[in-house]
Amino acid sequence: MKKKSISALLLIGIMTFSMETGVFAKGEDILRAVNVGNVVPITKNFEMAEGLDIPQDISFSFVAESMQTDAPKVTINPVTYSQTDKTLDCLKEGKYTLSKSTSISFGEFPHAGVYEYVVKEKLGNLEGVTYSNEEYPLRVYVQNDPSSPNKLSITAIIAIGGTQKTDEVLFTNTYTKNGGLEIVKKTEGAYADQTKPFHFKITFEKSPMSEQTEFQGVIGDQFVSCTAGKPTEFKLCDGQKLIFKDLPVGTRYVVEEIGAVDGYTPSVNVIENAVATVQKKASQDAEGLTSAQEGKSNNLVGENENKVTFTNTYKDVPITGVIMNNLPFIVVIGVAIGAFVALAVIKKQRTSRR
Numbered sequence: 001m002k003k004k005s006i007s008a009l010l011l012i013g014i015m016t017f018s019m020e021t022g023v024f025a026k027g028e029d030i031l032r033a034v035n036v037g038n039v040v041p042i043t044k045n046f047e048m049a050e051g052l053d054i055p056q057d058i059s060f061s062f063v064a065e066s067m068q069t070d071a072p073k074v075t076i077n078p079v080t081y082s083q084t085d086k087t088l089d090c091l092k093e094g095k096y097t098l099s100k101s102t103s104i105s106f107g108e109f110p111h112a113g114v115y116e117y118v119v120k121e122k123l124g125n126l127e128g129v130t131y132s133n134e135e136y137p138l139r140v141y142v143q144n145d146p147s148s149p150n151k152l153s154i155t156a157i158i159a160i161g162g163t164q165k166t167d168e169v170l171f172t173n174t175y176t177k178n179g180g181l182e183i184v185k186k187t188e189g190a191y192a193d194q195t196k197p198f199h200f201k202i203t204f205e206k207s208p209m210s211e212q213t214e215f216q217g218v219i220g221d222q223f224v225s226c227t228a229g230k231p232t233e234f235k236l237c238d239g240q241k242l243i244f245k246d247l248p249v250g251t252r253y254v255v256e257e258i259g260a261v262d263g264y265t266p267s268v269n270v271i272e273n274a275v276a277t278v279q280k281k282a283s284q285d286a287e288g289l290t291s292a293q294e295g296k297s298n299n300l301v302g303e304n305e306n307k308v309t310f311t312n313t314y315k316d317v318p319i320t321g322v323i324m325n326n327l328p329f330i331v332v333i334g335v336a337i338g339a340f341v342a343l344a345v346i347k348k349q350r351t352s353r354r
Helices: 002-024 324-353
Strands: 039-049 058-060 062-066 074-076 079-081 095-106 113-121 135-144 152-161 164-166 169-175 178-188 198-205 214-219 222-227 232-236 241-248 252-258 264-272 275-281 307-314
Touching (some): 039 058, 062 074, 113 169, 152 169, 178 232, 198 307, 232 241, 252 307
Parallel strands (some): 039 169, 178 307
Antiparallel strands (some): 074 095, 113 135, 135 152, 152 164, 178 241, 198 232, 198 252, 214 222, 214 241, 264 275, 264 307
């Protein structure tokens, strides 16, 4: 009975080992197979919102910690980004994803066996950058080469992502920063009322790199609270500003002047991320005006200057001694007086003929 039990246990052990070996040998699970060298690829993704510049010569480094004392050293080249890497091809839905690759190179293995490493990113301290905390256990299968004595060859390299095997060693980093926005009101014209309030509304759209949906600005000592997706109304007089100091870069907005004011023709100038993008004027004072570019629905908050200036120009008033608003009534009265005078003249002429 004991012999049968031992035989059964051995059989189960052999079957289990064979199953495990079969799992690790699947083609889709092998990161790098035999005859392709001893190099493992690493993908690095760097994500940032539109409106941000890449920090100068930012670099990411990696390390592979060995689990065996006699495991060979590992070389991993760092990944460096520069401003030229930021192209429109990498921009989607307001977010840049800059993808680069590097690789893990192994030194000379001392003997056959399974070597284990843990690959991770070295943490940095650059402000605004979130470093990846991913860790990838790596198994390197090294066997004696039957075709050549005293020679070793790698049969498979397998990476574990989370609790499962993965065909990609991927590290993702994000870069975020805040910017400001000013909305300025001006009036022009010798007879413009500089105390007159003008009505506006602003609508925000959150940055794709931030979950912030509440934004607070100030007009002097008055707070203006806004929620993404909901228009918020406010008023500005000549010289007043609505200021937002901490908006995530990539946040979008649109400002509209509403409630047309008689005699004041609006115009708007917009600076987005230190670039003048909008300069337009309404054809008449009854028209409303928005800060959005032609063909677009909103404006961008970048890390540099962001400013919207609405100017309302009051029409010139000719100095004639006549108030223009009363002119129609004066004309009617003048016509009536003229008619009365004409009737008097005609009546006098008739009387003189008699």
